[in-house]
Amino acid sequence: xxxIHDLGGMHGFGPVxxxxxxxxxxxxxxxxxxxxxxxxxxxxxxxxxxxxxxxxRMGAAHYLESSYYEHWLHAIETLLIxxxxxxxxxxxxxxxxxxxxxx
Amino acid sequence: xxxxxxxxxxxxxxxxxxxxxxxxxxxxxxQKVRTRNLNPIGHTRLPRYVRGxxxxxxxxxxxxxxxxxxxxxxxxxxxxxxxxxxxxxxxWGAPGTGGGVIYIDLWDDYLEPALKRAKPKxxxx
Amino acid sequence: xxxxxxNAPESDVALRVKAIEALxxxxxxxxxxALDKLVDTYENKVGxxxxxxxxxxxxxxxAYKKRLLSxxxxxxxxxGISGMQGEDMVVVENTPKVHNLIVCTLCSCxxxxxxxxxxxxxxxxxxxxxxxxxxxxxxxEFGLELDPKVEIRVWDSSAEVRYMVLPERPKGTENMSxxxxxxxxxxxxxxxxxxxxxxxxxxxxx
Numbered sequence: 001x002x003x004i005h006d007l008g009g010m011h012g013f014g015p016v017x018x019x020x021x022x023x024x025x026x027x028x029x030x031x032x033x034x035x036x037x038x039x040x041x042x043x044x045x046x047x048x049x050x051x052x053x054x055x056x057r058m059g060a061a062h063y064l065e066s067s068y069y070e071h072w073l074h075a076i077e078t079l080l081i082x083x084x085x086x087x088x089x090x091x092x093x094x095x096x097x098x099x100x101x102x103x
Numbered sequence: 104x105x106x107x108x109x110x111x112x113x114x115x116x117x118x119x120x121x122x123x124x125x126x127x128x129x130x131x132x133x134q135k136v137r138t139r140n141l142n143p144i145g146h147t148r149l150p151r152y153v154r155g156x157x158x159x160x161x162x163x164x165x166x167x168x169x170x171x172x173x174x175x176x177x178x179x180x181x182x183x184x185x186x187x188x189x190x191x192x193x194x195w196g197a198p199g200t201g202g203g204v205i206y207i208d209l210w211d212d213y214l215e216p217a218l219k220r221a222k223p224k225x226x227x228x
Numbered sequence: 229x230x231x232x233x234x235n236a237p238e239s240d241v242a243l244r245v246k247a248i249e250a251l252x253x254x255x256x257x258x259x260x261x262a263l264d265k266l267v268d269t270y271e272n273k274v275g276x277x278x279x280x281x282x283x284x285x286x287x288x289x290x291a292y293k294k295r296l297l298s299x300x301x302x303x304x305x306x307x308g309i310s311g312m313q314g315e316d317m318v319v320v321e322n323t324p325k326v327h328n329l330i331v332c333t334l335c336s337c338x339x340x341x342x343x344x345x346x347x348x349x350x351x352x353x354x355x356x357x358x359x360x361x362x363x364x365x366x367x368x369e370f371g372l373e374l375d376p377k378v379e380i381r382v383w384d385s386s387a388e389v390r391y392m393v394l395p396e397r398p399k400g401t402e403n404m405s406x407x408x409x410x411x412x413x414x415x416x417x418x419x420x421x422x423x424x425x426x427x428x429x430x431x432x433x434x
Contacts, residue, residue: 013357016354016366019349040257049146049168052174053175068336104258115310117310119388164316
């Protein structure tokens with residue numbers, strides 16, 4: 001699709017910004033999302049091409065404003081629901097349940 | 104379910120999308136090609152910057168799963184993937200773009216021979 | 229895309245991840261210990277030191293270099309390096325006349341077995357957009373100014389082939405051992421945004 005992910009040749013994004021001594025993961029949730037990609041691909045409910053396309057379907061503003069592993073989270077969440085592995089309802093319920101436990 | 108004890112093997116082995124098939128390549132190394140002007144609403148790995156452009160086949164990587172069909176439940180449709188070389192001028196126009204030659208990996212279905220007419224044949228009335 | 233800007237508060241994102249992992253674990257679909265293992269592998273075990281070994285070997289062994297350039301996957305596997313996001317490898321050589329740069333304009337494709345996981349900048353809009361259209365300006369930002377006569381080849385990783393640059397061996401390294409040579413090879417030189425120098429250090433990511 002002619003989505004925002006197709007960045008080759010675009011102008012206006014400014015200089016390449018680098019972080020000194022950048023860690024592999026910036027937060028623990030990034031680690032879990034990283035692991036979840038391989039673990040959910042192993043379920044064979046979708047393939048890597050569907051995964052990439054789920055990221056491409058994010059919507060331009062959302063794509064640009066969110067971090068890399070948020071893209072992965074969005075795609076995994078979207079595909080889990082679209083493929084019927086989990087439902088939106090049960091995910092929302094689990095979020096609410098865990099949210100109550102947070103300090 | 105991927106269990107912890109199989110992670111090492113899964114990581115080491117990976118999941119190549121190369122396929123052992125007897126499929127003839129449509130293009131040869133050194134052949135001039137033009138990329139198609141495809142604008143699918145589904146998944147594709149043909150970026151906008153390289154559509155409808157003239158390039159040269161640099162290398163045939165072999166046969167791989169085709170993402171455009173694989174991402175939309177239409178099957179693997181394995182086909183040859185080529186490294187195709189494009190001059191910066193062809194992609195970006197005037198010189199002064201900092202030069203460079205771009206190599207990009209493209210599937211058979213993204214390409215047509217360069218000698219094919221760019222415009223449709225005129226129909227005799 | 230800036231890593232500092234989240235569409236949702238960080239805590240919301242973390243909660244969503246926690247919820248997904250919890251749900252899938254309850255359903256017997258994922259093993260949290262498998263996730264731990266995957267994280268440990270790529271956070272601590274797989275990284276650019278692998279690629280540096282490949283480069284050092286190619287520098288000291290011309291026959292290995294020939295094999296590396298003709299079948300990257302097989303030659304890299306000779307050193308015990310293989311796997312996810314590196315199943316089909318191509319290694320491209322820098323020479324005095326040719327400089328190579330790797331990018332994935334469409335997402336973030338990167339040769340994990342040899343270089344580990346990519347840095348944020350590699351996956352960012354500035355690099356992905358400009359590497360193919362103005363590579364010289366990108367290299368300049370990394371402190372690398374090439375002679376205008378040097379041909380810059382940019383490899384856009386649009387398929388499942390994964391690319392790695394074989395940087396030039398710097399002068400003055402004639403008496404260095406293979407491990408010492410590997411110690412000079414940086415991740416950035418194997419992406420192609422910098423060269424290897426006598427002062428570079430594979431311990432620093434750059």
